[in-house]
Amino acid sequence: MKMSEIDLRLDALKQAYQNGGLTPRQVVGNLLEKAATYQDYNIFITLLSETQLEPYLHKLDQSDPQSLPLWGVPFVIKDNIDLAGISTTAACKEYSYMPENSATVVELLIEAGAIPIGKANMDQFATGLVGTRSPYGVCHNAFDFEMISGGSSSGSAVSLALNLCSFSLGTDTAGSGRVPAAFNNLVGLKPSKGLLSSSGLVPAVRSQDVISVFALNAQDAAQVFDVVAKFDEEDEFSRDLAELNPPVWHKKPVIGVPNASNLLFDGDQLAQENFEKAVEMLVSEGYKLVEVPFCSWLETAKLLYGGAWVAERYVAIEEFIEQHEADMDPTVAEIIAGARTLSAADAYKGSYKLQHAQRETQLQWKERGIDCIMTPTTPTIYSIEQLAEQPIQHNSTLGTYTNFMNLLDYAAVAMPTGFRDDKLPCGVTFFAPAGSDRALLQLTDALHGKFVETSGAKGLPVPASNPACFTDSRVIPLAVVGAHLSGFPLNKQLQERGATLLEETETAPKYRFYELNERPILKPGLVKQKSGGESIALEVWAMPKEHLGSFLALIPSPLGLGKVELIDGREVVGFICEPYGIEDAREITETGGWRNWMRQRTE
Template sequence: MTPLDLDSLAHRYRTGSACPADVAEEVLGRIAARGDDHVWITLRPAADLLGDAAALALRWPDPNSRPSLYGVPFAVKDNVDVAGLPTTAACPDYAYVPDRSAPLVDRLLEAGALLVGKTNLDQFATGLSGTRSPYGACESPLVPGLISGGSSSGSAVAVGAGLVTFAIGTDTAGSGRVPAALTGTVGVKPSRGLVSTLGVVPACASLDCPSVFARSVADGLAVLSVIAGQEPADPWSRVLPLPSPVPPAARPLRIGVPYSPEFFGDTAAAVAFEEAVRRLAGLGHRLVPVDLDPFLAAGRLLYDGPWLAERVAAVGDFVFRNPDRVHPVTLKVLSNGGDLSAVDAFEGLYRLRALRARTRQAWASMDVLAVPTVPTTYTVAEMLRDPIERNAVLGHYTTFTNLLDLAAISVPAGRTATGRPHGITLLGPAGSDELLAGPAAAFHALTGGPIAPPGRSSARTDELATHSGPSSARSDGPAAPSSPPPAWNDGSAASSSPPSAWNDEPVAPGGRTPGTQPVLAVVGAHRSGQPLHGELTALGATALGTALTAPLYRLYALNGGEVARPGLVRVTTGGVPVEVELYGLSPSALGALLTRIAPPLSLGTVRLDGGRTAHGFLCEAYATGEATDISRHGSWPDYLLSRASAPDPA
C-alpha cells in the first residue's frame, strides 16, 4: 500500500504526484476492500469526501502556504461530535445530530485534514475490549480473531489497517492505549485538560481525554500539537505546556520499571517486556526499579470506587430508562454505580489523595515510567465468555493514569513469541507530553517502526490455534506465525537516487533495513575523514553510502567544543535537504553511541528523502542562537571546503 504517513503525503503533494482527491480515492478503495470489518459507524458519502478533497486543492493551491495536515485523511470516534453527522456513542437509540463540531474537530479541519467518517467503540466508551458494541466487534488487523481493544476500537483499527493516517479516540481508563497495543499503532494520551473535551460524550468527565492514534510518534505528536490548547468555555480545560509538532531529540533519562510486573500467566508477554526494557537500557536510559502498588491501587478506584458513579451521572438517565436498548454488559457495569453515596465519593477522593502522595515519592527518582500497555491478550471468543474480569485484566496498567494526572504514549514493541502484538507505555506527570515523545520515538525506531498487518484472513476465530497465554488450554486463539513477520515497508519507498547499498533493501521506518540492523544518518564530525569517524569504526559500523534528508532541516556550524561540528535542526518552515552518510550498526552499538553524545546534540529520528527514516544526530534549537546557518552549502564537507578555499583576509 502507498504510505499515508504525514511526511509521505506531504512529499506526494509537494511534488505534484498526488492531490487530496487521489488520496481520498485510495482511502475509499481500501475501506471497500476490507468489507464489513465493523470499523465504521458512519462513513461519509464518497461524493462529500471527494468534494472536500477538491475544495482543499482550490483553497491552498500554493504548496508553501498549505497547513500542516493538508489533505491528510482521518477518522473520529463516534462519541465525538461532528456537525451534521450522528453521534451514537455506539447506542443507536441514544443518537443525536449535533449542529456544531467538537473544537478539536474544528481545529483538525482548519489544519486541512480530511474527515473520512466516525468509528466504532465500546458502548458509551465503557470497556477496553472492543466487543461491547451493537455495531459488531472489531478484530486486530494483526492477528485474525484477536480483539482490537477498546473502547476506541474502530479508530485504532482504521489506523492499524492503513485506512487513514490518524484517528481520534478518547481515553478514560486506557481506551487510547489498549487498542494501540493490540493493533500495532502509537497511542498518544495527552495530559488531562490539554485537549478540550467539549463536544465529547462524557464517560467520566473529570478524567476523560481525547487521544490520537497514528503509525508513528512523530505523526501522533504533530496531530496533538494541532488539537492541543485551552478552550475557555470548557470547564475541564487548563493551561499546560503546548507540545512541539516534532518529537524532541532523545537524551538519557531515568526510566522507572516495575519491580515485579504482572502478566497473568502470559509468559510470552513477560519475555517481550523484558526485551523492551533491555532496549530502553540500550538507548542509554538509566533503569530505576519502582514499586507499582500505589499506582495499581489508584487504578482500582476507577471501577471499584465512586468514579463508577460519575459514569452513571453522564449517561445513567438514558441507560436506566431504556435498559433494553443498552448492551447487556454495559448495563451490568453501570448498574453497580447507582448505589454509591456522597460518603463513598469523599472516601474515594481521600484515598486517591493519599495514593497520589505515595506516587509522588516514586516520581522523585524517575523522569518516565515504563509499563506493559496490556499484560496479556484475548481472542474475541475468550472476551465474550468473561467480559468483565478480562476487561479488568486489560486495564491493569492503564486505569491509574488519569486518576493520577499522568500523560502517556503507548508504543508498539513488536510481537511475542506466540505472534501476539506487544506494546509498552511511557508515562510522565501532567505537562510532560513533549518529553515523553523523545524516548517513545527513539524506542519505536529501534524496534523497527510500525508492525505490518497481514492481509485480511477469512479464518474463523474458533478454528485458530492456541497460544501460551494465561490459559494454556485455549482452542480459539490465533495461530502463531511460523516465522517472524516481515518488516513493515510503509514509508520505505526509494528516493529518486537511492544509495546503491539500498537498492535491494529499502529502509523501513525507524532506521532499520528489513531483517538487519539499525541505520544511522551521520551529518558532521562522525563522517568519513572527520575527527570522530573512528568512534563509528570502533563500534563496527558498516558504511551504506550517502543520502539526502527530507527538506525539513536547517544546518548550522556550532560554536565551541574541542571538535568542529554542525547541528541539524528540524524546522516547520524553510527546511532544505541536507546530505548525510548512512551506517549500519547493532542496537547495542547505537546505545553505546548515545552515551557519548554531548549537548546540544542528541540522537533522534531523521526523515530522509522519499519518506524513509534513520536514527541521526539532531541539535537542540536553543544552540543555534550564536551559530552560523550553513544550510545553503547542503552538507558539512561542502561547508568546510568553502572555508578552506576562501581567500585570507587582507
C-alpha cells in the same frame, strides 16, 4: 505508485502532494474503496460518502498543499466525538443525535486541512477496553481476526492499522487510547488531561476523559498534537500546556519499571517475555532503569471501575439509561447501572483513597529520581471467545496498567515493542507527570525503531529518530555552550523560565572556542570561522518565546544571541561572541567543549 500502496504517513503523504503525484481526491477515493473490503471487521459506524466528503475536498482544491499543516491528511473519528452533520451514536443506536457543530478538536483538524473519513466503531459509551461491546458488531484485530482489537477506541485503531487513514482520534479514560494501540502495532498518545478540548465529546467519566491520538509513529503524533493542543475557553476542564510545569528530565531519561512482584501478566508467558526483552533493550541502549514498588499505582487503578468514579458514567447518561437500559449492551448496562448503589459517602471515601495514592506516588518519583515509568501496556491479550466467557473480569485485567493514568494526572504514550512468538503485536507504555507529552513522544521516537521496523499491519516503515520534531511551536530551540549547560551556575536562568532540555549535540566543524576574561562566573565565547574550525559540544533547550526577552536582557556584552549551525546542518538560536571579546581570551577549541575544559581546568 499503485493506489493500493499509498504511504499515509504524514511526511510521506505531504511530499507526494507537493510533488504533484497524488491528490486528496485520489487518496479519499482509494480509501473508500479499500474500506469496503474490510466490512467484516466492523470498523466503521459511519463511513462518509463522496457527497459528504465533497465540501472538504472542494476547500482543499482552492488552497496550496503547503498552506496548511495537515493539508489533505485523512483521519478517522471515534463515534463519541462530534462531526457536524454526521450522527454521533457512542455505539448506541437509541442514543444517537445529529450535531450541528464539530467537536473543537475535530474543527481544529479540519481547519488545518485534514479530511474526516468516517466515524469509528467503539465499546458502547466508551465503557470497555475490548472492542466487543457494540451493537454494530465486534471490531476485529488487524493481525488476527479471532483476537480482540482492544477498546473502547477499537475502530479508530484498526482503521489506522489497516492503512485506511493517516491518524485517528480515540478517547482515553481508562486506557482506550493505549490498549488498542498495543494490540494493533501503533503508537497511542494519551495527552495530559485538558490539553485537548473535550467540547463535543460524549462524556464517559467527565473529570477524567481525554481525547487521544493513534498514529503510525511518534513524529506523526507530535504533528497532530501541535494542531489540537489548544486551550478552549468553552471547556471548563481545559488546561493550557504553558501553565503545566513538569520536572526537567535528565539528559538521558531515567526510567522506572515496576518491581518484579508487582508485574502481572495473567499467566501469559509470551507477554512477560516481550516485556523482559524491552527492559533488556533499554539497558543495552544505555538507559538507567530503576525498580519502583508499584502497589500504589495498581491500587489506584481499581478505583476507576471499583469505586465511586463509576457514578460519573451514570451521570453522563442518567436520563438515557433510566429510559433505555434494556436497549444497551448488557455488560455496559450492568457496569453503569451499578452506580445506583453508590452513595455520597462512597464518593468521599474514593476521593480520600485517591488523595493518599497521589501522595504515595509523588514520593516515589522524588525518592527514585526517575523521569518517566515504563510498564507493559496490558498484562495479556484475549481471543474474542475468551473475552465472551469472562467479559468483566478480563476487561478489568486489561486495565491493570492503564486505569490509574488520568486519576493520577499523567501523560502517556503506548509504543510497540515487537511481536510475540504467536505473531501478535505487543507493547509498553511510558508515562510521566502532566505536561510531559512531547518529552514522552521524543523518547518513543528514539526507541520505536529499535523494536520494530514497520507500523500498523501494512508494513509502513518506522522513520529514523528526529528530535527536532518535538519542539513546541510556542518555544524556541536555544543552544547553550557554557555556564548555562546542565549542572553549571547559570542553568537556573533557563529552568526559571520554563525551558526544558531537548538534546545534547555539537556545532558544525566551523567554530573556535575561548574562555573569556569576564568574572566572577567563567563564560566561553563561540566564534564562527569562514574556514577551518572545530565542532563544539552544546545543549539545545526549548525556551518559551514569551521568556526569551527577559533571558536576553541577562546576557552581558560581548555575548549575544545569534544563529548557531549544528552538526546536522540545522541552525538554531544560540550564544555567539563578538570578535573583539576574544582579544585577550584563552583559546580552548581543542577541548571540544566547556564541560571538558572545566574538568581539565580543575585537574
